[in-house]
Amino acid sequence: MTKIANNLKFLRQLKGLSQEQMADELEITRSRIGGYEEARNEPPIDLLIKLSEYFHIAIDALVRGDLRKTNLDGLMKVGKNRILFPILLDSDGNDMVELIPLKASAGYLKGYADPEYIEKLPQMRLPFLPTGKHRAFPIKGDSMPPIREGSFVIGKYLERIEDLKIGNTYIVVTKDDGLSYKRIMHYSKKEAAIELHSDNKMYQPYKVKTEEVLELWEYTCCLNMNQYDNTELNLDSIMNMLKGLKVEIEQIKKR
Numbered sequence: 001m002t003k004i005a006n007n008l009k010f011l012r013q014l015k016g017l018s019q020e021q022m023a024d025e026l027e028i029t030r031s032r033i034g035g036y037e038e039a040r041n042e043p044p045i046d047l048l049i050k051l052s053e054y055f056h057i058a059i060d061a062l063v064r065g066d067l068r069k070t071n072l073d074g075l076m077k078v079g080k081n082r083i084l085f086p087i088l089l090d091s092d093g094n095d096m097v098e099l100i101p102l103k104a105s106a107g108y109l110k111g112y113a114d115p116e117y118i119e120k121l122p123q124m125r126l127p128f129l130p131t132g133k134h135r136a137f138p139i140k141g142d143s144m145p146p147i148r149e150g151s152f153v154i155g156k157y158l159e160r161i162e163d164l165k166i167g168n169t170y171i172v173v174t175k176d177d178g179l180s181y182k183r184i185m186h187y188s189k190k191e192a193a194i195e196l197h198s199d200n201k202m203y204q205p206y207k208v209k210t211e212e213v214l215e216l217w218e219y220t221c222c223l224n225m226n227q228y229d230n231t232e233l234n235l236d237s238i239m240n241m242l243k244g245l246k247v248e249i250e251q252i253k254k255r
Helices: 003-014 019-026 030-037 045-055 059-064 072-077 102-111 115-119 235-254
Strands: 097-099 134-138 152-157 169-174 178-188 193-197 206-209 213-223
Touching (some): 003 030, 003 059, 019 045, 045 059, 102 115
Parallel strands (some): 097 134
Antiparallel strands (some): 134 152, 152 213, 169 213, 193 206
16 A cells, blocks of 8 residues: 555544545545545545645645654644644653754755654654653754854744744744744734844844744754764764753752
């Protein structure tokens, strides 16, 4: 079976629907559903768009990913105006933090909704993070001091743009600009736009339409990697630093 065949059957069963019930809701025949699930046919683009809207899942994830590997609770909690992003779990069922290497950040726009892309990223578990889904993003440039290029910002996924906090910093993922780390200073529901500011006043603020925003990740903490040179900056050095950080936090708790 192809991935889309597996995914359609999985999503239908997850909703507790028969093939006939799902066919009725999509206004197609039951035999077409059966053909797609048995990989005898593949849905045309107009139906893929309809399926994406029906399940609130990106077309990339429907076609290229294996949705059986995602967090089922996260899958069903995605709101109407959001698309599913893959959530990786460890053997104990804990959310893993995916780290987006600088070299991989350019491909994030194409892969953010693809479970296979996410699975290939370096992963870590940080026990001191608050509840929620977190991801680590590389910082480029000097627009947000004191955080410098080479650092990683760990952000908590924000499901609804209405829940953002004015004045806080976010990793903003947009269709045109990709990954940006900025401070949101204004949100207008009427204008359907947010205003992004840099802490470095050399950079001018600018507005982004909310329809262009793919993801928002609220700042949780920063991993300062500037103590390492380029030859030392790898996953092992990052993990060693995190282990040291964990020890420091445990010592503080004991006090």
